[in-house]
Amino acid sequence: MALIVQKFGGTSVGTPEKIQRVAEKIAQFSAAGDDVVVVVSAMSGETNRLLALAKEITTKPIAREMDVMVATGEQVTIALLAMALNRIGVPAVSFTGAQVPILTDSEHGKARILSINESSVRAQLQAGKVVVVAGFQGVDEKGDITTLGRGGSDTTAVALAAALRADECHIYTDVDGVYTTDPRVVPQAQRLERITFEEMLEMASLGSKILQLRSVEFAGKYNVPLRVLHSFQEGPGTLITTDDEDSMEQPIISGIAFNRDEAKLTIRGVPDRPGVAFKILGPISAANIDIDMIVQNVAQDNTTDFTFTVGNLDYDKALEILQATAKDIGAGEVAGTTSIAKVSIVGVGMRSHPGVASSMFEALAKENINIQMISTSEIKVSVVVEEKYVELAVRALHTAFGLDASRKV
Structure with a gap:
């Protein structure tokens, strides 16, 4: 007998028919003797419907009231799923985040979990019931409803699994696991049976x-084994867990990721003196813009060219700030582009295999793909290329590192 936390997203519970199918899947685990806690999102499209209603009232809603409103989406789902389970003979009870309770800070719209009192959930499990918990929400010390922001239901599930010391946390999605890369780009992409927290x-x-x-951060911190599974297809999915140092067949590269949501900014002719990097990046960070890759080159005339990347949505704002900074510090021109993408290879096997970066660069060179920027860490190498080459780059690297062939991890 195991204790399992399962999470179903909005598309999995998007209609009453799908909720009934989810209930039947949960019933299989209950019938096998497992204790089951289920975390669900709002039905697909419901959160957007609620947000649209708020916009009809005001363009500047109070954050506290927004949380009160959007939290109702999950409340509908937990009640319907509990009804569906009871209808097929599986005793079930639903809990909102406040009823658990899941205690958070008071940052409405992006609250963070502080603690979970799991005693009420355990009591219901001991009574033989499936516990259905609303994802994405909690309650602060004042008793106000809070929401956790993007990915909140996944975080709720992992946090509950950690608090309950569950054997596994199952994340059900519309794919049957984690793949070596996006199968829509590389049809030969393979599902991974296992991947480490670091790699994920x-x-x-x-x-x-x-x-x-x-x-993923939460799961790694509390060592909660995660398994990614398809909502309505049978299969083992992908297990995300700690690094298995004893594995004799650990691949060098486990996966290839890419991101088209990238923009590049360059400020030229920057005076090469201490503190100049802070003067450039400080105002960008103060505007709550995340900075990713950074490259600085020093010229012979004691000036430097400074290049960094930000998300596409932040490009215009960052460009405006950088142009003002250039005037303040006496730098030269400012240039930028949104026609770039980042391609990355990831694998814990890189720690013990030298030459991975050079193999990556060789594969891209064979396709005549120019590398604009490079960033490395212990288990990843990222490059910036022109956006039009991103799919070619991914396919070339997938083949170069032997990921096309079926294999087990």
């Missing part, structure tokens, strides 16, 4: 959309 964290941060970054 890098993949999520570099553009993989399978899991939200916050949930």
Whole structure:
């Protein structure tokens, strides 16, 4: 008998028919003797409907009231799923985030979980019931409803699994696991049977959309085994867990991620003196713009060219700030482009295999793909290329590192 936390997203519970199918899947685990806690999102499209209603009232809604409103989406789902389970003979009870309770800070719209009192959930499990919990929400010390922001339901599931010391946390999606890369770009992409927290964290941060970054961080911190599964297809999915140092067949590269949501900015002729990097990047960070890759080159005339990347949505704002900075510090021209993409190779095997970066560069060179920027860490190498070459680059690297052939991890 195992304790399992399962999470179903909005598309999995998007209609009453799908909710009934989810209930039947949960019933299989309950019948096998497992204790089951289920975390669900709002039905597909419901959150957008609620947000549209708010816009009809005001363009500047109070954050507290927005949380009160959008949290109702998950409340509908948990009640319907509990009804569906009870109808087929599986005793079930629903809990909102406040009823658990899941205690958060008071940052409405992007709250962080502080603690979970799991005693009420355990009591219902001991009574033989499936517990259905609303994802994406909690309650602060004042008793106000809060929401966790993007990826909140995944984070709720992982946090509950950690608090309950669950055997596994199952994340059900519209894909049957984590792949070596996007199968829509590389049809030969393979489903991974296993991947480490470190690798999944890098993949999520570099553009993989399978899991939200916050949930992977939480799982890694509390060592919660995650399994990514298809909502309505049988299969083992992909297990995300700690690094298996004893594995004799650990691949050098586990996956290739890419992100088209990139923009590049360059400020030229910057005086080469201490503190200049802060003067350039400080105002960008103060505007709450995330900076990714950075390259600085020093010329012979004691000036430097400074290049960095930001998200596409932040490009115009960052460009405006950088142009003002250039005037303040006496730099030269400012240039930028949104026609770039980032391609990354990820794998814990890189730690013990030298020459991975050069193999990556060789594969891109064979396709005549120019590298504009490079960034490395212990288990990843990222490059910036022209956006029009991103799919060619991914396919070339997927083949070069032997990921096309079926294999087990």
